[in-house]
Amino acid sequence: MSKNFDLIAVSPHPDDAEIGCGGTLALLSEKGYRIAIIDLTNGEPTPFNDDPQVRLAEASKAAKILGIERVTLDLPNRKLLDNVEARMKLAKEFRRMKPKIVIGMQGMTPRASPDHYQSQLIFNAATFYSRLTKWEHMFDGLAPWRIDNVFYYYTARELFTQSQPLQFTVDISEHFETKKSALLAYESQFRAHSSYNPPIIDWLEGMGRFFGSLAGCKYAEIFYGSKIMTMNLFDYILD
Numbered sequence: 001m002s003k004n005f006d007l008i009a010v011s012p013h014p015d016d017a018e019i020g021c022g023g024t025l026a027l028l029s030e031k032g033y034r035i036a037i038i039d040l041t042n043g044e045p046t047p048f049n050d051d052p053q054v055r056l057a058e059a060s061k062a063a064k065i066l067g068i069e070r071v072t073l074d075l076p077n078r079k080l081l082d083n084v085e086a087r088m089k090l091a092k093e094f095r096r097m098k099p100k101i102v103i104g105m106q107g108m109t110p111r112a113s114p115d116h117y118q119s120q121l122i123f124n125a126a127t128f129y130s131r132l133t134k135w136e137h138m139f140d141g142l143a144p145w146r147i148d149n150v151f152y153y154y155t156a157r158e159l160f161t162q163s164q165p166l167q168f169t170v171d172i173s174e175h176f177e178t179k180k181s182a183l184l185a186y187e188s189q190f191r192a193h194s195s196y197n198p199p200i201i202d203w204l205e206g207m208g209r210f211f212g213s214l215a216g217c218k219y220a221e222i223f224y225g226s227k228i229m230t231m232n233l234f235d236y237i238l239d
């Protein structure tokens with residue numbers, strides 16, 4: 001692989017990362033950063049789709065629209081559980097792709113798939129497994145890779161109750177249309193909607209405008225940090 005990845009978003013199913021941070025991924029890719037989504041599962045079966053290949057093709061179309069790369073692991077949809085095997089699979093990708101930043105999904109999402117919360121346990125463990133020394137034999141000889149920049153994206157599949165030490169938004173006003181197109185690539189998921197999935201455009205509009213209104217721009221995505229960062233915000237504001 002020619003160049004290490006700048007940022008990897010980890011998604012339980014193809015479409016979750018796009019909903020949470022698709023605008024930011026498009027923005028960063030346009031700036032020339034190397035970005036990828038790792039899907040833990042292929043997301044299938046789902047109620048309105050009969051062919052897993054269709055979802056894979058949609059996911060690859062969405063990645064193309066955002067200008068990013070994509071890896072789909074073969075962990076089991078609907079039965080995703082945090083275990084050593086799942087952690088190793090994701091950690092292996094981290095060791096291979098060497099990201100500077102990783103972003104996982106945030107929140108329990110009690111009314112949506114239980115895979116979402118399990119994905120976070122796997123994600124947190126994998127960032128740790130990625131850096132462990134004296135374990136190369138467990139990772140096909142891949143050297144440890146340390147990831148200090150761990151963040152979480154928000155999909156509004158639960159109430160907004162987060163109170164982590166670091167929250168920030170990214171202004172995606174210029175990239176909102178790209179995000180919308182990426183999600184509309186998932187025809188099999190959003191052609192029809194159910195009680196827990198509002199029409200996708202309303203969902204993206206509502207969430208984007210809400211965080212945009214808090215941040216003072218038209219559309220924004222919110223992120224949570226896993227630690228308080230050393231950053232001179234005064235410099236950034238005054239610049």
Ligand SMILES: [Zn+2]
Pocket residue numbers: 012013016113116
């Ligand atoms: Zn999902």
